[in-house]
Amino acid sequence: MNKEPLKSVCEQKNFEEIFNQHSQTLRNYIYYKCGDTQQAEDIVQEAYIKLWSNCAKVIFEKAKSYLYTVANNHFLNDIAHKKVVLEHQKKNVSSGKTNETPQFILEEEEFHIKLKKAISDLPKKQREVFLLSRIDKKKYSEIAEIVGVSVKAVEKRMSKALLTLKEQIGKV
Secondary structure, eight states: OOOOOOOBTTSHHHHHHHHHHHHHHHHHHHHHHHOOHHHHHHHHHHHHHHHHHTTTTSBGGGHHHHHHHHHHHHHHHHHHHHHHHHHHHHHTOOOOOOSSOHHHHHHHHHHHHHHHHHHHHSOHHHHHHHHHHHTSOOOHHHHHHHHTSOHHHHHHHHHHHHHHHHHHHHOO
16 A cells, blocks of 8 residues: 655645646646637636645645636636626727628627637537647647547547537527
């Protein structure tokens, strides 16, 4: 049986180990959810600040889970805040002039909202493959290596993701 003493998150070397192991993948995870690098980095930074603030309460082995939960909750709170801001902005529509008709602008905004929602509604594995392919510009073979599946599995997930997006966006 392992008789090592429990590692403390409050020790700087352990905290740095957690940071080095998980910060990049956590940033990518949040980036894939929000599509904004700066927002993703801010959320990850906030998650690590909260981990440090609560280091005495968090078990070393549960630190990764804690970080992902905190980051995800922070992301969801940001979304809720942005919805409130958008609602407020809609009520106070500015009189900016553009060449596009209001109808076109509205349809474009609705399309972007529908696209983001459709991507976020994809099953986790399909969304992961879709974003690695379309956002990170990875080849199927690279994605297969990252995700740990065969190239055929990546092709199948991508195909299903594209079909789902086509169905979701096609619904008007």
